Amino acid sequence: MSSTTPTLHRATVAVVGGGQAGLSASWFLVRDGVDHVVLETGTAGHEWADTRWDNFTLVTPNWHCRLPGYEYDGPDPDGFMTRDEVVAWLSGYAPTFGPPLREHTRVTALTERDGGGFRLEATGPDGPEVWEADHVVVATGGYHVPIVPSWAPALNASITQLHSADYKSPGQLPAGEVLVVGSGQSGAQIAEDLHLAGRRVHLALGDAPRVARFHRGRDSMTWLAEMGLYDTGVAQYPGGLAAREKTNHYVTGRDGGRDIDLRQFAAEGMRLYGLLDSGAGTQLSFLPSLRQALDSADEVYRSICRDIDRHIDAQGIDAPPATPYVPVWEPAEDPTSLDLAAAGISTVVWAIGYRPDYRWVGAGVFDGSGRPTHTRGVTSLPGLYFLGLPWLHTWGSGRYLGIAADAEHVAGAITGRTGATIESAADLARRRSPGSGARLADVALAG
Template sequence: MNPTRTTEVVVIGGGQAGLAMSQCLTSRSIDHVVLERGETANSWRTERWDSLRLLTPNWLARLPGWSYQGDDPDGYMSAADVVAYLDAYRRSIDAPIITGVEVSRIASSNDGHVVDTTHGPWSARAVVMATGACSNPHVPAIAADMPEHIEHITPIRYRNPEQLRESGVLVVGASASGLQIADELSRSGRDVTLAVGDHVRLPRTYRGMDIHWWMDAIGQLDERFDEVDDIDRARRLPSLQLVGSPERRNLDLTTVAANGVALTGRLVGRNGDRAQFSGSFANMAKSADLKQQRLLDRLDDYATEHGLDAELDEPTRPAHTAMPAPMLDLDLRGIDTIVWATGFRPHYPWLEPNLLDQKGRLVHDGGVLTVPGMYVLGLPFMRRRKSSFLDGAGPDANDLAEHLASYLARDIARSHH
């Protein structure tokens, strides 16, 4: 039996969120440890496909006390670049990280929290879960109803086209991951069908500037969780249809269709040898086009109000999504692989069930859990619209570290009475 070790705060997860929190705790002289199941930036090392790049430009990779120092600020880091970036950050802040440690249970009481791990227990007065939002791919129940010959794969297990059989592929989900994988598989010569649901379409650049430059400029990335009408819906929004590439190319449904990808609506069922799709494609595409136009109108207004029109390119708008004739079913005998790019569900097997809602989602208020001294960091739109970006980890970690520091001070005051 390993003896119980004691610290003020246990941070679970050694990616950008965990490291940002470590720096914020260090700057407040709060004793802590960071527990990581693999190596620093583990998911970037082990759960990304070969050609993947960040959707945000390098200049937006800001962390507390750390920023991009390379010679390509407008480029997009590969997964290996992100690993190197986070490794360098960990060394610069001298984070107290212990790698190769799995958490099995967190038991909370009035006296604090005991974190059970594969290397023995830790006792702490506060716990921050910074394991990210992309560790547990969501595969819908319909997958179990597919023919036995079909191989199933999720984005965290996909690496490159060579890994898949040569025949037809159905990609389910058309946000960033699904669209990029469908595009890559089609370019490799495979016959690809893409099932499209709700999606968010934006150009990679607008009027000569990266779309994230605009979102940063108008304050959209900093929009807070307590400022939006429906935070639950905002947190469920699909990731933007974008790709990070050296040529800053657009990637949308029209682009992939031009490259040979067959587009259809949401996958809704199977009837014998045929997959069935809803007739919703045209409405989904029109809705995404309309929302894109509204945002670009807002960007034009911002440019005019701030006297930027002369410095920027002309406001040329992307064409409307090309509407193929709706395909309502597909012969599954020609499909050997389904890629389920259907999002992620955070996974907290070590938590008490009362901390989760009926869908297994964590109940929190901007990262503060109902149990005193427990926090979560790195989820989509947790405190800001950019919460799950590299650039969002720092401001969120700073807010929560402030809350945590006051909680510890109150806790000490209580114990002295």
């Protein structure tokens, strides 16, 4: 047979993507005896090793790490696994249930078949393949193409530019000062990584909020889980589906976990700016939004603390008193320009996110921005599902704490099996804190 002749395969369900979302879907399909295949471009979970920097740590406590039939059971449930520890933990998942996983198989096209079902074109280890399936679960996540400004090529060629997905360590960068653009989770943590390594850092802030690492004796993420925020459907949040566009709060799990306080970094020598607006050559311009960005992030920080306080009071929980946050630095000015050469900046790290790329999916289930339209992963096209997206259904979606529940829902839509078996994040948190209960109505939705 010619190597260019596709090998034809058939499965009842094809799961595209072998990360934590795709493997979670497979766990339920294996449990229910459903014929299926998991098609993975690289190796299972490779994104954790390939797109995280050397000193990466989780920003949610280790006890949040759970997949169907598999939970973190290490010695430090309230700690934060490093990148390598996450890779090792995730690599232990597939052997526990034996998913029908085909690695090094890239799906390049998905189309509807006449009479129902789908056709997937792929390139596997031995050449081209075609898969026919009645159902397809797209579990490739929502972060596909790194975003850089359209004018980035206009910067002087002497300036090294890289995206946060390609950042590994301070030693990878040429000598000189570094501009990090973006203050979401990746940008703030990369700025921290460079700052702790002794590099002079310049940070252009966006509108990302922040959160306290610990408040009144417990990790804030543990409080919020107990309060029910990780289980609340996106439609119940103020603004509804618009919550999907929110930037995650910046915080760090490094060295046992702590706040990321950009004001403290500034007091220690980091240069802060507002939103980066444009640039050419070595000249950059910023909006005068620095003070507003810092104040807004701090107000979210305080509002979450107040929500936790109300929860503690409502439940009669014995907790240490609160320690109010007091700003340690205020900007003397709101800089609107920067000469990269004059400042000695050799590198720009873009940490302004990703855009989805589903051009290979030939189905009319996308909105004007290229994002899939769905209700908890179930699209309007019978047999087509999405899994592992941020805010697929809850704040926990796309994270280890919420993937299992979403996967069970999508698998149930395929099999017709109803009834949840996955413990809610709130119940899991309460079980870790005996005697503490909560009702979501007792607290405001933070963020």
